[in-house]
Amino acid sequence: MAEHPDLQEEKRMIAQILAGQTQLFHGLIRPYERSVYVMALSFVHNEADAEDVAQEAFLKAFRNLSAFRGEAKFGTWLISITLNEARSRLRRNKAAPTESLDTPADEDGHVSPALLRDWREIPSEELERGELKLVLQNAIAALPAAYREVLLLREVEELNTGEVAELLKISVSLAKVRLHRARMMMQKMLAPQLKQMNPKRRWFQWS
Structure with a gap:
């Protein structure tokens, strides 16, 4: 797996991309390609759909890069986009409803170890x-x-x-x-x- 660049390097690359050096975008996302694909595949359970979700996530990240404020890690922001895309794909595919998830783990709310x-x-x-x-x-x-x-x-x-x-x-x-x-x-x-x-x-x- 490719090593993630440090935050300062990512910020520098993002600034250069926004300034017009769009060819650097692939270098920016390369360390996260596998994570994005695995996250997508874990939701849609289909390699072709996962590839579509990943590509759409990268495309949206590129289009909305100027909205990234650096308050979170770039990789976290990218995973967030991927999650939203995967959820959208599941909704379109009429995903099965899930059970209620907001009650405590145990009756007294204690999370056992x-x-x-x-x-x-x-x-x-x-x-x-x-x-x-x-x-x-x-x-x-x-x-x-x-x-x-x-x-x-x-x-x-x-x-x-x-x-x-x-x-x-x-x-x-x-x-x-x-x-x-x-x-x-x-x-x-x-x-x-x-x-x-x-x-x-x-x-x-x-x-």
Whole structure:
């Protein structure tokens, strides 16, 4: 994966693009191409549609670059555009309704600490196995959209909870609840399959 340029370099590139050096735009978005595509694919579940969503997101980012104020990271702003495009595509495709997402995780509102043993820690040689990669992709795809958004932004894009909440225009506490629920859903879906793949490995932990 390409390294993300530092913020000052991004600001310099954006200023040059707005000044007319539009050929620099591809260099600006290159580090984010995979993230944008993966985010799109996780929602539309179709490679052709994901490519369309990604291309439309890049096009809108280019057209609206002058509206980017640098209050957030460029990559975060780009992911926000991608999310909106993916949601629009889902609405056009008559996406299935999702359950209510705004109630606390437990009756007393406490978010319990049961966590998936972070799939980012899965050894690369195991992750490269097509079977495991497919299991993970299917589990993420099976999450309701709002949970999937939070999970991908927090665990894949590695935004902090505050950034996730701001991007999705929800409270930090609600972002935490949705992340907790997403992790628990992932745990429930993945545990039997991962255990079958490698019975000796501890895939989950409680803290």
